[in-house]
Amino acid sequence: DAGVTQSPTHLIKTRGQQVTLRCSPKSGHDTVSWYQQALGQGPQFIFQYYEEEERQRGNFPDRFSGHQFPNYSSELNVNALLLGDSALYLCASSLSGGTYEQYFGPGTRLTVT
């Protein structure tokens, strides 16, 4: 039973560029949440997707957008990258209905130079 997978593992981008991160949820899970984790901080909620729609959004600008596909996998897009976007981006999957247990992927380490 595959857990949550994310790609790529690491990414280096330049300010102003755009990036797409990918996530495949744990088998049987239909809800995907994205988090940003800066160094030495806790994960910060970006948004959550369910049934291919954004169900909940945290305090992040519109430069951050996402998508969920019919197979429940998801993408996170960030436009006009800033140095401050450098962080570990975590994807977490769960079952619909709001279960308390989220399963996290290993993350994508994004460095913006």
Place this chain on the structure above:
Amino acid sequence: GQSLEQPSEVTAVEGAIVQINCTYQTSGFYGLSWYQQHDGGAPTFLSYNALDGLEETGRFSSFLSRSDSYGYLLLQELQMKDSASYFCAVRDRNSGYSTLTFGKGTMLLVSP
């Protein structure tokens, strides 16, 4: 808004017991979760408390007092592999029923 407070770092020796506290301020509280994260790794779920009291899972226990907006994670018989960051996280009406708001984490250092 929400806020969670937990110590930034705790140190202990192998075989000891350590308690990591978490206080929170939020509205429409649903429950408190604990996650473990080894350096550079994925956070992994440890426990969840929705009601007052103690939940025990092996060497780890978690406690919640809703009236005090306080919880703690208790780790017994510490092992070197327990060295990691530990996060408390709340589910509440603000963040949504199925999303989490995390604290800044407590780094636990276990020495021989």
